[in-house]
Structures are given as C-alpha cells and as structure tokens.
Amino acid sequence: AQSQLLQSEKLASVGQLAAGVAHEINTPIAYVQTNLKTLRDYLDGVFALLGLYQRAQESADPAAFSERIAQKRQEADIDYVTGDAFTLLDDSEYGLRKVTTIVRGLKDFSRIDVPQTEEADVHMLLDNAINMARHEIGHKARVQKVYGEIPPLRCLPFQLSQVFLNLLVNAAHAIVERGEIRVTTRHEGDFALVAISDTGVGIAPENLPRLFEPFFTTKPIGIGTGLGLSVSWGIVKAHGGTIDVDSVPGKGSTFIVRLPLGGPTSDGAS
Ligand code: ADP
Numbered sequence: 001a002q003s004q005l006l007q008s009e010k011l012a013s014v015g016q017l018a019a020g021v022a023h024e025i026n027t028p029i030a031y032v033q034t035n036l037k038t039l040r041d042y043l044d045g046v047f048a049l050l051g052l053y054q055r056a057q058e059s060a061d062p063a064a065f066s067e068r069i070a071q072k073r074q075e076a077d078i079d080y081v082t083g084d085a086f087t088l089l090d091d092s093e094y095g096l097r098k099v100t101t102i103v104r105g106l107k108d109f110s111r112i113d114v115p116q117t118e119e120a121d122v123h124m125l126l127d128n129a130i131n132m133a134r135h136e137i138g139h140k141a142r143v144q145k146v147y148g149e150i151p152p153l154r155c156l157p158f159q160l161s162q163v164f165l166n167l168l169v170n171a172a173h174a175i176v177e178r179g180e181i182r183v184t185t186r187h188e189g190d191f192a193l194v195a196i197s198d199t200g201v202g203i204a205p206e207n208l209p210r211l212f213e214p215f216f217t218t219k220p221i222g223i224g225t226g227l228g229l230s231v232s233w234g235i236v237k238a239h240g241g242t243i244d245v246d247s248v249p250g251k252g253s254t255f256i257v258r259l260p261l262g263g264p265t266s267d268g269a270s
Helices: 002-058 062-075 078-111 122-132 157-174 205-210 228-238
Strands: 118-120 141-146 153-155 179-188 191-198 242-248 252-260
Touching (some): 002 078, 062 078, 118 122, 118 157, 122 141, 122 179, 122 191, 157 179, 157 228, 228 242
Antiparallel strands (some): 118 153, 179 191, 191 252, 242 252
C-alpha cells in the first residue's frame, strides 16, 4: 500500500516535473542551436575566403582581390568568430552534457515506477486464460495448443493473462459457426513468442491500422468496447514487447505477441 501511495504521489508530480524539465532542457538546446548556426555561417565564410585567396593566387593581379577579401572577412565576422569558435564549441559540449545528465536523472526516476515483476510460466498463464475464455469459446472452436519450450518469463503475470484472454475472446468472436483457435508458443533468442490464430472472419485491410486505437470496434454495442486491443498493446509495450497482426479476410487472423524473457526494462526499450 505504501508503494502505491508513493506511485500516485509520483504521478501527481509528473506534470510539474515535465514543465521543469522542459525548461531545463530548452535553455541549453537553444544556445547549442545558436552556436551551431554561428559556426556554420563562420565555416561558410571561411570557405568563401579560401576560394577568394585561391583565385587571387592564380590570377595575374592578386592585389585586385584584396578589397573583396577584406570585405568578405568583415561580412562573415571572420576575425571575431575565429577567436570565439572554441568557446562556442566548449559551451555547446557543456550544454549537451547538461541535457544528458537531466535525461539520466529522469531514467532513474522512472525506474522506481516499474511495478514488481515475477517469473512466470507462459503456458500456465495461457492455460488460465483459455479457461477464463471458455464461456466465449463455447462449442464454436476447438482450441489447439502447440507449446514449445519456454524458459520462465519475467513479467506482470496478471496483466499478461489479461492480454491473452483479450486475444482469445477476440478470436472466439471472429469465428462465426465453427472453427479452430490455435495457440502456439516459441522460444526465440531472448524472446518468448505467443501466437493466437483463429479461422474466423479476418480483418479488413482498412481496419488494420486502427485495431489498437482505444474505442475502435466493429462489434455491436454491448459486445465490443474497442478497449481490448489498446489495453493489451499498452501492457505488452510496458513489458518491452510487441504485438503483430497477420490477417486474411475470410480465412482468419493471427496475433503474435513477442515478449522479452528478461521482462520490462525501465526505459521501455524493446
Ligand atoms: P473489441 O473486441 O471490444 O471490439 P478490441 O480492441 O479487442 O475491441 O478489438 C478491436 C477490433 O479489432 C474488433 O472490434 C475487431 O473488429 C478487430 N479484431 C480484433 N481481433 C480480431 C480477430 N481475431 N479477428 C477479427 N477481427 C478482430
């Protein structure tokens, strides 16, 4: 309960934190941008000057260039920036180091927010989810399990069961009369792969990009909320994983969940 309180206090302060961080980061970024622009103009000027010097050298009357060279030096502020160029670079480096330090601090901050994970057996979670989906699956679909060997998975077991349940219920809904739901698991490198396929109606190509949007549903009111996939996507993403969809309208769909065995990382890297 204490850690939950800590968590909500942290959430409340996230807004303030964001405003503070934006300010802290904006200042160095603004002067790094200005410095880069000054240095670019300076280099443009230097190259223009070099060109003039070269032409002067090759010409029969080098003295004729001296006025244009002097003009260019002044125009491009060459003499002023030459003395200053390294200060501009040093300041920029300092500014970028400051940004890096702030970002590192933020990562430390968010690390505490990662809820407690446990080692779980993916197949146990899937079996639980299949049981919970029994009512939806009914006699419509035969559930075929093709389980591979998967090492224990570091995860939030309750949340993952929820994902599997959502995918199974969707599979069941997609099957009109009779069909098959196939649950396949595979161990691939540092990842566990869980594929849930159905021989249902499939997904229209124009709906594919919207599937994971909150409240996107093609089901009648009372059956669909359009939240199942968006919530599942959020959970899987928080685990550092991905969900991919493969569907052939009229034939069926496959949802592939890819989860890092090591569990969620603080920076949500996948
Ligand atoms: P809901 O199931 O409440 O509609 P979801 O977010 O779980 O919400 O799914 C969104 C939509 O994605 C569904 O309404 C359906 O059109 C489509 N969908 C999801 N899974 C499948 C599937 N296995 N087969 C066909 N369509 C699917």
